[in-house]
Structures are given as structure tokens and as C-alpha cells.
Amino acid sequence: xxxxxxxxxxxxxxxxxxxxxxxxxxxxxxxxxxxxxxxxxxxxxxxxxxxxxxxxxxxxxxxxxxxxxxxxxxxxxxxxxxxxxxxxxxxxxxxxxxxxxxxxxxxxxxxxxxxxxxxxxxxxxxxxxxxxxxxxxxxxxxxxxxxxxxxxxxxxxxxxxxxxxxxxxxxxxxxxxxxxxxxxxxxxxxxxxxxxxxxxxxxxxxxxxxxxxxxxxxxxxxxxxxx
Amino acid sequence: xxxxxxxxxxxxxxxxxxxxxxxxxxxxxxxxxxxxxxxxxxxxxxxxxxxxxxxxxxxxxxxxxxxxxxxxxxxxxxxxxxxxxxxxxxxxxxxxxxxxxxxxxxxxxxxxxxxxxxxxxxxxxxxxxxxxxxxxxxxxxxxxxxxxxxxxxxxxxxxxxxxxxxxxxxxxxxxxxxxxxxxxxxxxxxxxxxxxxxxxxxxxxxxxxxxxxxxxxxxxxxxxxxxxxxxxxx
Numbered sequence: 001x002x003x004x005x006x007x008x009x010x011x012x013x014x015x016x017x018x019x020x021x022x023x024x025x026x027x028x029x030x031x032x033x034x035x036x037x038x039x040x041x042x043x044x045x046x047x048x049x050x051x052x053x054x055x056x057x058x059x060x061x062x063x064x065x066x067x068x069x070x071x072x073x074x075x076x077x078x079x080x081x082x083x084x085x086x087x088x089x090x091x092x093x094x095x096x097x098x099x100x101x102x103x104x105x106x107x108x109x110x111x112x113x114x115x116x117x118x119x120x121x122x123x124x125x126x127x128x129x130x131x132x133x134x135x136x137x138x139x140x141x142x143x144x145x146x147x148x149x150x151x152x153x154x155x156x157x158x159x160x161x162x163x164x165x166x167x168x169x170x171x172x173x174x175x176x177x178x179x180x181x182x183x184x185x186x187x188x189x190x191x192x193x194x195x196x197x198x199x200x201x202x203x204x205x206x207x208x209x210x211x212x213x214x215x216x217x218x219x220x221x222x223x224x225x226x227x
Numbered sequence: 228x229x230x231x232x233x234x235x236x237x238x239x240x241x242x243x244x245x246x247x248x249x250x251x252x253x254x255x256x257x258x259x260x261x262x263x264x265x266x267x268x269x270x271x272x273x274x275x276x277x278x279x280x281x282x283x284x285x286x287x288x289x290x291x292x293x294x295x296x297x298x299x300x301x302x303x304x305x306x307x308x309x310x311x312x313x314x315x316x317x318x319x320x321x322x323x324x325x326x327x328x329x330x331x332x333x334x335x336x337x338x339x340x341x342x343x344x345x346x347x348x349x350x351x352x353x354x355x356x357x358x359x360x361x362x363x364x365x366x367x368x369x370x371x372x373x374x375x376x377x378x379x380x381x382x383x384x385x386x387x388x389x390x391x392x393x394x395x396x397x398x399x400x401x402x403x404x405x406x407x408x409x410x411x412x413x414x415x416x417x418x419x420x421x422x423x424x425x426x427x428x429x430x431x432x433x434x435x436x437x438x439x440x441x442x443x444x445x446x447x448x449x450x451x452x453x454x455x456x457x458x459x460x461x
Contacts, residue, residue, distance in 0.1 A: 063321055065321065065324045065328075066328055067327070067328055067331060070324050070327045070328055070331070071324070073323070073324070073327070074320050074321070077320040091303050091306035092292055092303070092307075094302075094303070094306065095294045095299050095302070095303040098296075098299050098302070099294075099295055099296055099299055102296060102299070103280060137280060
């Protein structure tokens with residue numbers, strides 16, 4: 001049904017790039033992974049995503065699709081007869097999944113990123129408070145969406161699992177850097193359990209960056225320039 | 228769908244975001260109760276209960292279940308009442324991806340730049356933001372030409388998702404043009420978008436839903452007066 005070569009422009013460390021990779025794995029779609037070099041943008045990237053010039057970009061029979069969550073939906077719709085459904089089937093559940101995915105990118109991740117940039121104890125404390133508020137919301141969202149099953153999407157990982165799960169490696173790196181657990185078993189027990197299951201999923205394991213490698217990389221990109 | 232559905236929409240009459248689900252509901256001929264929120268007074272119990280995370284309008288409440296975020300609501304309406312009226316999202320996955328991409332562009336890049344240009348006191352920031360707005364309009368012009376393929380709307384013969392997304396801002400933009408005397412949509416730079424805007428306003432459904440430009444302009448004028456008097460008092 002969907003013939004045509006599949007290529008993905010991305011980078012191993014990017015949580016946004018991880019999303020379509022998990023989706024392609026779930027649908028058993030083979031693809032060529034075109035890694036961008038950190039610090040420069042390839043001609044192909046600039047041509048395929050002239051508006052934002054960002055990864056990931058999916059190229060399907062040379063037609064580009066941009067923005068990680070949009071690519072995941074595209075993959076789900078294009079290879080709809082292959083593998084499990086990534087978006088839930090009921091419109092209300094789909095609306096919930098999209099709502100929380102937007103929250104994760106616009107609020108939760110922003111707090112996480114601010115933590116890595118925060119300087120001084122006061123700043124850090126403020127960001128931790130923000131993150132904990134967000135985590136509490138997501139814990140409740142998980143309980144509502146999963147309805148007792150292991151994942152946001154039920155028995156199998158889906159859109160919202162991918163959306164949040166793609167940040168787990170960066171979350172771990174941040175926890176190491178801060179010596180502070182951001183996902184706390186006492187406060188967010190369901191999320192912690194979910195996180196472990198997500199990381200062990202066969203569609204996820206091959207594309208989840210290793211914490212140590214990512215921590216090295218983070219040190220490099222967040223290093224303060226020499227005065 | 229069988230039983231009588233209970234549909235409520237919480238909104239504010241001047242908000243482009245609230246206009247979106249209204250257009251979608253009308254396209255699907257869905258009856259609904261409209262609840263006007265007073266954002267200058269205090270937010271209603273129902274709003275705070277239905278959208279505790281963002282406390283914003285619009286919110287669609289369908290058989291007591293709330294759906295938040297305007298474009299999310301439009302997709303929900305399209306999927307729920309899928310056998311009624313026309314399809315709002317395109318049918319082909321690549322076209323759907325494009326519709327979602329450009330609406331995200333409008334909401335996350337283009338309109339925030341316009342908003343900043345309007346409220347900032349810094350001349351530098353305003354100039355920079357307006358550059359982004361104008362570049363964005365050129366990008367939207369190209370997108371329109373490529374997506375519409377000669378038809379009147381982004382959605383083709385009939386209005387669709389992207390038309391609703393960008394079109395919902397048109398009344399506000401026209402009101403701002405009237406207020407400031409500055410034209411935002413330039414026929415020489417974005418001729419297709421100008422034509423599209425006029426087609427959008429002529430659409431039967433849109434005509435019945437969008438507020439009058441004069442009314443919005445008056446409202447914006449009032450807002451400015453309020454802001455100025457508040458500033459002079461502080």
C-alpha cells in the first residue's frame with residue numbers, strides 16, 4: 001500500500017527524533033537513518049524543512065513530513081494495517097492523547113530544559129517545583145488514560161507513551177547532573193512503573209540513547225565557553 | 228449517533244480560538260449550547276472544572292466530557308461527527324500532515340510574532356517581530372498555492388482544517404488593520420492569500436459564525452483605553 005523509500009533525517013541524541021523511530025519500529029517499517037552532524041545542517045535538511053530547519057524530518061518517497069508528533073500520526077495513518085494502532089481509536093481518547101502530548105512539549109519539557117540551564121539554588125528550586133507540579137498532572141493523566149493497563153495507550157505503547165517516553169533518557173541525565181530524583185517513586189509511582197516498561201519495550205530499546213553516552217554529550221553541548 | 232447528544236461550548240465572542248470549534252460545529256450541523264465566559268470578570272466554575280490545566284477557552288463539553296485546545300477540538304468534532312457534513316481534515320495522510328504542520332506554524336510561530344509586535348513597547352523588538360510576520364505571510368502564500376492547487380481554499384472546494392485555523396484570525400486582523408490604519412495583507416505580496424481571505428469571508432457557514440469586524444475593532448479600542456488608563460495610574 002505504501003511503497004516508496006523511507007528516510008529519516010535526525011540525530012541519535014534528540015528526543016524528538018526518537019519519536020518517529022519508535023513509531024517506524026512499531027509498524028516494522030524499514031528506513032534509512034540520515035544522521036545530522038551536531039552543529040551543522042545538511043543541504044537535504046534545509047531543503048526538506050525550509051520553514052524550521054529542524055530535525056526530525058521523515059522523507060517518504062521523497063515527500064517530507066516535519067514535526068515529530070505530526071510524523072508519528074502520519075506513520076500511524078500511512079501504515080495503518082501494520083502493527084498496533086499508535087493513536088487510540090476513540091475520538092475522545094485521541095483528543096486526550098493530543099492534549100497531553102501538547103502539554104508535555106509546551107510546558108513539561110520546557111521546565112526540564114530550564115533545569116539544565118538553571119543557575120543558582122533559587123532558580124533550581126523554582127524549576128524543580130514546576131517539574132513536580134507537571135509530574136503530578138501526568139501521574140493523574142496516566143491513571144485516567146491507561147485505565148489499569150500498563151501504558152497510556154493501554155496494552156501497547158502509543159502516541160502519548162512515545163511523546164513522554166522519548167524524554168526519559170534526558171530526564172535521567174538531568175537527574176544525574178542534579179543529584180536529584182525528578183521522577184519520584186513515592187510521588188509518581190505509576191509513572192515510574194510505566195517508565196521502566198516503556199524503556200524495555202522492543203520498539204524502544206534499540207533507539208533509546210544510553211544514559212552515560214548522553215550525559216557525555218550533554219556535558220559537551222552545555223559546556224560554558226572559555227572566557 | 229442515535230441519542231440526543233449534549234454539546235456545550237465555552238468561549239468568548241472575540242476569540243479567534245473560540246471561533247474555530249464554532250465553525251466546525253456548524254459545518255457538521257451539530258446543535259450546541261454556547262456559554263460566554265467573562266474573561267475580565269472571573270472564570271466560571273464550569274471552565275475551571277473543565278480545563279483545570281490551562282483554565283482557558285474554548286472548551287467543548289460533549290456529554291459532560293471536556294475537550295480542550297481549539298485545534299484539538301476541531302479534530303475531535305471532525306472524528307466524532309464523521310458521517311455528517313463535509314470532512315474537515317483532508318483524507319490523504321500526507322495532506323493531513325501538511326494541514327497539521329501549517330496550523331502549528333500559525334499558532335506557534337506566526338501569530339505569537341504578530342501578538343508580540345502589537346504589544347511590545349520596544350521599537351527594535353517590534354521591527355524584528357514584524358519581519359517574522361511578513362516572512363510568515365510569504366511562506367503561507369506559498370503553502371496556499373501549493374496546497375490549494377488552484378481551488379479557492381486550503382481544503383480545496385470547501386473550507387477545511389487549515390482554512391479554519393488561519394481564517395479564525397481574519398476578523399481580528401481586519402479589526403487591527405482598521406484600528407491602526409496599517410494593512411497587514413498586501414495584495415502585491417500575497418495576492419492568493421488576499422483572494423482566499425475574501426472567499427473565506429463569503430463562505431455561508433463562516434458568515435453566520437464570525438463576529439463583525441466593527442465590533443471587534445471597538446472592543447480592541449476599549450482594551451487599549453483600559454490598558455493606557457491602568458498604565459497612567461501605576
